[in-house]
Amino acid sequence: MSEDSNPAATPTPCQDIQGDGRWMSLHNRFVSDSKGKEPDVLFVGDSLVQLLHEFEVWRKLFSPLHALNFGVGGDATQHVLWRLMNGELDHISPKVVVLWVGTNNHGHTPGQICGGIMAIINVVHQKLPRAHTLVLGLLPRGKSPNPLRERNASVNAVVQAEVVSLSHVSFLDMDPGFIHSDGSIAHQDMYDYLHLTPQAYQRVCQPLHERIKSLLDKHAP
Amino acid sequence: MNPAAQPLPVQDVQGDARWISQHERFVQECKDAEPDVLFIGDSMIQLMQQHEVWKDLFSPLHALNFGLAGDTTCNVLWRIQNGELQNIQPKVVVLWVGTNNHQHTAEQVSGGVTAITQILISQLPRAKIIVLGLLPRGEHQNPMREKNAEVNELLRLSVPRLGPAQFLDVSAEFVQSDGSISKHDMFDFLHLTAAGYQTLSKPLHDLLLQTLEETTAAK
Numbered sequence: 348m349s350e351d352s353n354p355a356a357t358p359t360p361c362q363d364i365q366g367d368g369r370w371m372s373l374h375n376r377f378v379s380d381s382k383g384k385e386p387d388v389l390f391v392g393d394s395l396v397q398l399l400h401e402f403e404v405w406r407k408l409f410s411p412l413h414a415l416n417f418g419v420g421g422d423a424t425q426h427v428l429w430r431l432m433n434g435e436l437d438h439i440s441p442k443v444v445v446l447w448v449g450t451n452n453h454g455h456t457p458g459q460i461c462g463g464i465m466a467i468i469n470v471v472h473q474k475l476p477r478a479h480t481l482v483l484g485l486l487p488r489g490k491s492p493n494p495l496r497e498r499n500a501s502v503n504a505v506v507q508a509e510v511v512s513l514s515h516v517s518f519l520d521m522d523p524g525f526i527h528s529d530g531s532i533a534h535q536d537m538y539d540y541l542h543l544t545p546q547a548y549q550r551v552c553q554p555l556h557e558r559i560k561s562l563l564d565k566h567a568p
Numbered sequence: 569m570n571p572a573a574q575p576l577p578v579q580d581v582q583g584d585a586r587w588i589s590q591h592e593r594f595v596q597e598c599k600d601a602e603p604d605v606l607f608i609g610d611s612m613i614q615l616m617q618q619h620e621v622w623k624d625l626f627s628p629l630h631a632l633n634f635g636l637a638g639d640t641t642c643n644v645l646w647r648i649q650n651g652e653l654q655n656i657q658p659k660v661v662v663l664w665v666g667t668n669n670h671q672h673t674a675e676q677v678s679g680g681v682t683a684i685t686q687i688l689i690s691q692l693p694r695a696k697i698i699v700l701g702l703l704p705r706g707e708h709q710n711p712m713r714e715k716n717a718e719v720n721e722l723l724r725l726s727v728p729r730l731g732p733a734q735f736l737d738v739s740a741e742f743v744q745s746d747g748s749i750s751k752h753d754m755f756d757f758l759h760l761t762a763a764g765y766q767t768l769s770k771p772l773h774d775l776l777l778q779t780l781e782e783t784t785a786a787k
Binding site for chain 2: 364366367368369373400402488489491493495538545
C-alpha cells in the first residue's frame with residue numbers, strides 16, 4: 348500500500364486543539380532530552396508505552412537496560428511516524444527499538460494500520476541501520492468481545508506475517524491471556540478495559556524484558 | 569441554560585463500549601460496598617487508584633474510586649443521576665472534574681461543578697463534599713491554564729456557599745518559579761506522576777481526616 352494513500356502511514360503531527368501545546372512539548376522534550384543520552388533501548392508508541400514509565404516495573408526491569416521512553420498517550424501510527432522523522436531518532440543510537448502502537452488508529456483498516464507500522468519500521472531502519480526493531484502485538488480491549496478486539500488481532504496477524512522475513516525486525520505477542528473463558532477482560536488487569544494496571548504490566552513485561560535482553564546480547568558490538 | 573450542567577453519557581464512538589462498561593461496574597460496586605469516602609471525577613481521580621498513594625492513604629479510609637478518564641461535568645452529572653450514588657452513604661465525597669470541558673467557558677465549567685455538588689448534597693444529606701481545584705496544564709503558560717485558574721477563582725467563592733462543601737486548590741505546588749511544569753510532577757503536562765500524586769495527597773488526606781472526624785463528632 349503506498350504511503351500516499353494510507354493515512355496510517357502519512358507522517359502527521361497532532362494538532363493542538365485544546366490549546367496547551369502538550370503534544371509538541373512532549374515531542375520537543377524527547378528530542379532535547381535525547382541529546383547527551385546513550386540509551387541501548389528506545390521504547391516508542393502510545394499511552395501503553397508512556398504509562399509503563401510511571402510504574403515501578405520501569406525502574407526494576409527497563410531502567411537497568413538503559414532505556415528511554417518516547418510514549419505519547421493517544422498517538423496512532425501516523426503520529427509516531429512524524430515524531431521519529433522529526434528529531435526523536437537524531438541524537439541516539441539504541442540497539443533495540445521497542446514499538447507499541449496501533450490501538451488508537453480509529454477508522455483505519457488492519458491493512459492500513461500494518462502499513463503504518465511498516466512505515467515506522469522503515470524509518471527506524473533508515474536512521475538506525477544497526478538497530479533491531481521489536482514490534483509488540485496489540486492487546487485486546489473492551490470488557491466484552493467487540494470489533495476493536497477483532498481489528499487488533501487482525502493487525503497482529505498481518506504484521507507478524509510481514510516481518511517474519513526481515514532479520515532486523517521481530518514480533519512479540521504481549522497478551523498473556525487477558526481474555527477470560529467468558530470473553531471478558533478483568534478490571535484488575537485493565538482498569539478501563541484498555542490501559543494496564545501495575546500488576547498487569549508486571550505480567551506482560553517479564554517476557555518482554557527477557558526478549559529485549561536476548562536481543563541486546565545478540566547485538567554485534 | 570448551562571451546557572456544562574446538562575447530564576450527558578459518553579457515546580461509544582470507538583466501538584468497544586468502555587465508558588458504559590466502567591459506569592456499569594461502578595453501579596455494581598454501589599450494591600456491594602459500604603464506602604466512607606467516594607472519589608468521583610475524570611482521569612485525575614481514576615489514575616490515583618493505580619498508584620501506591622491509593623493503597624497507602626485512601627483505601628484504608630474505605631474509599632471507592634469512580635473516576636473515568638475523559639469525563640466532563642456533563643458526564644459525571646449523568647453518572648450520579650444514573651446509579652452511581654445508589655445504596656451508598658459515604659461521609660465524604662471528593663469531586664475532581666472540569667479540565668476536560670473544552671467546549672465550555674470558565675463560568676460554565678464552574679456552574680457544572682457546582683451543579684454536581686448540589687446534587688451530591690441533596691442525594692447524600694449526611695455527606696460533606698470536597699471539591700478539588702483544577703490543576704494547571706501544559707508545560708508553559710497557555711490559555712488553558714488561565715481558564716482553569718478562572719474556574720478555580722469562581723469555585724473558591726461558590727463552593728463554600730453551597731453548605732457542607734469545601735474547596736481545596738493545590739495548583740501552586742505544581743508551577744515552578746519559571747512558570748513551567750515539570751515532567752516529574754506531570755508526565756504529559758496534564759496527568760500526575762506518582763510523585764505528583766504524593767504532593768496532592770498530603771493536603772487532601774489531611775483535609776479528609778479532618779472532615780471525617782467532624783462527621784463523627786457531629787453524631
